[in-house]
Amino acid sequence: MGIDIERARRDTPGCREVAHLNNAGAALLPEPVIEAVAGHFRLESTIGGYEAAERGAAAIERFYTAIAGLIGAAPDEIGYVENATRAWDMAFYAIPFAEGDRILTTSSEYASNAIAYRQVASARGARVEVVPDDADGTISLDALAGELAKGGVRLVSLNHIPTHNGLVNPAAEVGRLCREHGVLFLLDACQSVGQLAVDVREIGCDMLSGTGRKYLRGPRGTGFLYVRRDIVRDLEPPFLDLHSATWHAPDGYVVRDDARRFETWERYVAGQIGLGVAAGYAADLGIAAIEERVTGLAEALRTRLAAHPGTTVLDRGSRRAGLVTFTVDGREPADVKAAAREAGVNVSVTNPIHQGYDPRAEPAAVRASVHYYNTEDELDRLVAALPR
Known part of the structure; x- marks a missing residue:
């Protein structure tokens, strides 16, 4: 069964205000x-933050089951972290790298991750190596x-x-x-x-x-x-607190034996509850239906852009x-973004400083990222707003 697009748009107040094609930045x-x-x-404002957390304990716990169910994991394998970068950092910096260890990544890596590789390589003597692309990129x-x-x-x-x-x-x-060679595999799945x-x-x-802020909505x-x-006990988080570990006076502690060892006690509780609801919302729609809708809209947009005079689509990959x-010939991506904004369409601009090792990346480009609640009319609005 497909997605009821009209219902999805009714559920999304922002759809009444803008054609939002910046879902890879932050979705509606x-x-x-x-x-x-x-x-x-509201609950925190009326009864207090600690008391609201106690009352919302069941909703907080539902976050773990909702995320686990969405990605095929067990709830004890999920930790709540304040953003994807910090989640990635907590995993990466927990690995006990030693002199001569090799870290393999890809040319399309995100610069934030590349910085972490270099820091660890300098501090521990590890080596960072970029695996070449295939013909598709x-x-x-x-x-x-x-x-x-x-x-x-x-x-x-690598990034997904x-x-x-x-x-x-x-x-x-x-x-x-990686399994064949007994090597750890860290996947950045924020997009x-x-x-x-x-x-x-x-x-x-x-x-x-x-x-949370991107495609999970x-x-x-x-x-x-x-x-x-199976590996959680082998990874020592780069920092601990009284939630991720238990203090044993006078000078000892025991780290939790589940993925919550990567959490901290203080957190954005309302956000954790909201992220659990977002994961459940996606699961109810059906992730297969979402994927079909999103990839179909993206291909429809690429077709429209390729037919627009002076426009070059840059996306690579067999999938x-x-x-x-x-890009649009003779126009700066920032100017194209501004023209789209004037027409009520949100897009973004890729920043070359965010691109880690990609030798074929453009200095800058326009990025339009669709979601299932977008429509083909909104794609047409973007193309109509492009300078010729």
Whole structure:
């Protein structure tokens, strides 16, 4: 069964205000998420923050089951973290890298992750190596297999979907290779969870980071971390508090044995509740239906853009997602974004400083990212707003 688009748009107040094609930045929230967050804020304002958390304990716990159900994990393998970057950091910095350990990544890596690689490489003597692309622009599985066969690899880390291109990296195939060689696999899924079917068992990743604000349609300032149960005790979080560990006076402590060892006690409680509601909302619609709708709209937009004079679509990959990047001849991407905004259409501009190792990335481009609540009329509005 497909998605009831009219109902989805009725559930989304922002659809009455703007054609929002910046879902890879932050999607429009649906009413159930808005009400969950606002309702908890109201409760905090009337009975107190600690008391509201006690009363909302069941809703807080539902976050773990909702996220776990969405990505094929167990609730004890999920931790709530304030954003995807911090979730990724908590996993990456928990790995006990040693002198000579190899970290393999891809050319489309996000610059924030690349910075972390370099910091660890400098501090611990690890080596960062970029696996070449295949002809489609995704990570080359043959090249990855060759590098793994050489030995010494501590971690394979890559993005599922990069921030500046519509390609989808072959995560499940990467996971298979990592399992064959007994190598840890960290997947940055901040752009994929909520628009693609993501199953951590099928992918075979050991760790996965995600965000609330993008395709899950959750609140900003929310994220999550998945850590496979079998390895969680091998990872020491880079910092601990009285939630992630238990103090044993006078000089000892015991770290939790589940993924909540990566959490902190203080948190955005209303956001955690809202993110759980967002995950449940997506699951109720059906992630397969969402993926079909999003990828179909994205291809429809690429077709329209390719037919527009002077417009070049930049997306690579044999499989492509809801991010559509393009340039318009003789026009700065920021000017194209401004023209779209004047027409009531939200898009964004990719920033070259955010691109880690990609030798073929454009200095800047327009990024239009669709979601299931968008319509073909909204795609036409964007194309009509483009300068010729």
